Structure formats: structure tokens, C-alpha cells
Amino acid sequence: xDFTEEQIERYSRHIILPEVGGRGQAKLLKSRVFVxxxxxxxxxxxxxxxxxxxxxxxxxxxDCVDLSxxxxxxxxxxxxxxxxxxxxxxxxxNELNPDVKVVQYNERLHVDNIRRIIRDYDxxxxxxxxxxxxxxxxxxxxxxxxxLVSGSMFRFDGQVAVFKSxxxxxxxxxxxxxxxxxxxxxxxxxxxxLGALAGVIGVLQAVETVKEIIGIGDSLAGHLLIFDALKMxxxxxxxxxxxxxxxxxxxxxxxxLKEYEQEACExxx
Amino acid sequence: xxxxxxxxxxxxxxxxxxxxxxxxxANINEIINNLEKSYPGLKERICEPDGKLRRFVNLYLNxxxxxxxxxxxxxxxxxxxxxxxxxxxxxR
Numbered sequence: 001x002d003f004t005e006e007q008i009e010r011y012s013r014h015i016i017l018p019e020v021g022g023r024g025q026a027k028l029l030k031s032r033v034f035v036x037x038x039x040x041x042x043x044x045x046x047x048x049x050x051x052x053x054x055x056x057x058x059x060x061x062x063d064c065v066d067l068s069x070x071x072x073x074x075x076x077x078x079x080x081x082x083x084x085x086x087x088x089x090x091x092x093x094n095e096l097n098p099d100v101k102v103v104q105y106n107e108r109l110h111v112d113n114i115r116r117i118i119r120d121y122d123x124x125x126x127x128x129x130x131x132x133x134x135x136x137x138x139x140x141x142x143x144x145x146x147x148l149v150s151g152s153m154f155r156f157d158g159q160v161a162v163f164k165s166x167x168x169x170x171x172x173x174x175x176x177x178x179x180x181x182x183x184x185x186x187x188x189x190x191x192x193x194l195g196a197l198a199g200v201i202g203v204l205q206a207v208e209t210v211k212e213i214i215g216i217g218d219s220l221a222g223h224l225l226i227f228d229a230l231k232m233x234x235x236x237x238x239x240x241x242x243x244x245x246x247x248x249x250x251x252x253x254x255x256x257l258k259e260y261e262q263e264a265c266e267x268x269x
Numbered sequence: 270x271x272x273x274x275x276x277x278x279x280x281x282x283x284x285x286x287x288x289x290x291x292x293x294x295a296n297i298n299e300i301i302n303n304l305e306k307s308y309p310g311l312k313e314r315i316c317e318p319d320g321k322l323r324r325f326v327n328l329y330l331n332x333x334x335x336x337x338x339x340x341x342x343x344x345x346x347x348x349x350x351x352x353x354x355x356x357x358x359x360x361r
Binding site (some may be wrong): 069 | 277337
């Protein structure tokens with residue numbers, strides 16, 4: 001791949017790294033990453049993926065920018081309130097790095113569209129805000145053989161994991177077999193979340209995605225990284241492949257996508 | 270055995286805000302039952318009515334998921350660390 005002079009300058013701090021180099025940067029420019037949610041986690045992840053020169057970024061979100069988003073959703077700004085989040089994200093990305101092609105999905109993902117959408121991408125990131133979507137994303141990633149970089153947060157706590165079920169490694173259901181029943185776990189909207197925590201977790205997702213694309217370092221796959229912002233403590237625990245997993249185990253009972261009931265806060269607007 | 274149990278944020282209101290509590294027990298089951306005595310309501314947040322671990326909560330002994338050891342019967346040593354890690358879903 002031939003870089004333009006502008007690209008050599010733009011990506012010089014990457015290219016100078018022996019682990020990345022021109023080859024790694026070329027991989028980034030040819031890569032296609034899908035990001036579910038242009039919200040708290042999606043915002044920082046999208047910004048760094050765009051800055052890194054990921055060639056094509058797909059972004060899905062059905063919401064519009066709200067003033068209460070701006071405490072953490074740093075890809076948007078005050079002038080974008082009321083604008084669809086995917087349009088706002090695309091505008092910020094285009095202004096940051098014209099090398100990136102943004103594909104906007106201003107829609108909710110469900111059983112009938114998710115596989116078709118993620119099929120076109122190399123790596124998928126989950127920055128969604130509810131359990132039904134997380135299980136849907138996991139199952140779709142399994143069926144489409146995609147590496148899933150998952151991040152989630154709650155108040156002051158964050159979790160990051162990479163699922164490579166196509167490589168015989170555990171999936172999200174090996175870690176958490178079923179979503180909690182409705183109402184048992186409060187959503188972010190009801191519980192609050194520290195804005196900068198979204199930055200920590202979303203950026204970790206971007207780091208794992210970039211490593212995945214270039215093929216360097218040790219993947220987080222097979223582990224769960226837990227961050228406690230109040231204690232300022234990171235911990236890493238093992239995630240084992242569950243031989244009884246209903247999705248990726250030896251005798252699967254989930255053989256097609258299933259939709260869980262949406263939580264109450266998801267029904268608004 | 271005396272072990273340290275890490276309490277996740279959503280359950281800290283049951284432990285008077287403590288993020289870490291001490292507990293006695295030879296295995297995970299005994300730990301959970303002893304915790305329930307000191308912090309009523311904790312067990313039902315972690316276990317189903319039949320005593321099995323809820324499917325969206327994991328317990329780790331040090332860095333290993335107890336489901337891949339002896340589950341609730343997993344034996345403990347002094348100074349082991351047990352962590353309660355619930356699934357969280359926020360992203361927006």
C-alpha cells in the first residue's frame with residue numbers, strides 16, 4: 001500500500017513503532033470495524049479508531065443527541081443536540097480524519113438486521129446499554145464468526161472482554177449464560193455513571209480492537225478486565241469456555257438469533 | 270477458613286458501603302450462608318431460591334470462576350479472595 005505524504009505525517013507516531021510500522025498502519029487503513037452505540041463507550045472508541053485510521057467504521061444508534069448525553073458522550077457537542085447520533089458521530093469523525101469512511105445505521109439492531117450488518121466488518125465493538133442487545137450482539141457475532149470487543153459500565157465500575165468464539169475461545173454466554181430478569185438490575189439512566197469511566201472503558205475497547213487488527217500483543221480474549229474507579233483498581237479474571245454453553249458448547253440449544261424483551265428504559269421515544 | 274470477599278458496587282448498600290468484607294467458611298456455600306447472617310439480603314442477590322448461583326452473577330476464587338471448579342462446593346484456604354462479579358450492561 002502506498003501512503004500519501006499526508007498519511008505518512010498523520011500516522012508517523014504509529015509507523016515509527018516497530019510493532020506497527022507501515023504494515024500495521026496499512027492494515028488499519030484497510031480494516032472495517034463496526035461500533036454498536038455512539039454513546040458513552042462508543043464515543044471514545046470511535047474517536048480513537050478514527051484517529052488511528054481505521055478505513056471503514058460502521059456505527060449504529062437509533063437515538064438523537066440529548067443534552068444529558070454530553071457529560072460523557074464526547075463525540076457529540078452542544079450544537080448537535082437533537083441531531084441523530086450517527087450523523088453527529090460521522091461529522092466529528094470526518095473532521096478528525098478524512099481517511100475514514102463512516103457507514104451510518106440510524107436504526108435499532110434486531111434479529112432481522114444484525115447479522116447482515118455485521119457481516120461486512122472484521123471486528124465488532126459492543127457499546128450498547130442493555131442486556132437484550134448484548135446477548136443479541138454476542139449471538140450474532142458467534143454465528144458470523146466475528147471477534148467481539150465488549151465493554152460495559154455501571155456507576156463507577158467497568159468491564160472489558162474480548163470474545164473470539166470463532167477461534168474456539170469463550171463467548172459472552174460462557175461468562176454470563178442468561179440476562180438478568182427485567183427490573184433486577186438498574187440501567188445507567190436510573191443509576192447514573194461517572195462520565196470519565198466511559199472514556200476508560202471505551203478507550204480500552206479501542207486498544208484491543210487496534211491490537212486485534214494489527215495482530216500484536218496478547219489479546220484480552222479468555223479474560224475479563226474489571227475496573228473499579230473508586231478504588232482505582234484493575235483486576236483480570238479468567239473466562240473459561242463453557243462446554244455446556246447453550247450457544248457455543250458441544251450441544252447447543254440456541255441455533256438461531258433470539259430476541260429478549262427490551263428493558264423499560266429502552267422503550268422511551 | 271478466613272477469606273476476603275470483594276463486594277461489587279450494586280451490593281454495597283447491603284454491606285453498609287463496605288467494598289470488602291471478611292467471612293468464615295470451608296467452602297463457597299458456607300461463605301455465602303455466613304455472609305447472609307451478617308448482611309441479610311445478600312444471598313438472594315447472588316443465588317436462586319434453590320441455592321444455585323444466579324446466571325448473571327459470577328463468583329471468582331482468586332482469578333478462577335467457581336463454575337469451573339467445584340461450584341458452590343469449591344473449597345477455600347486461609348487468605349483466599351472471593352469476588353462477586355455481576356454482569357453489567359451500561360454503555361451509553
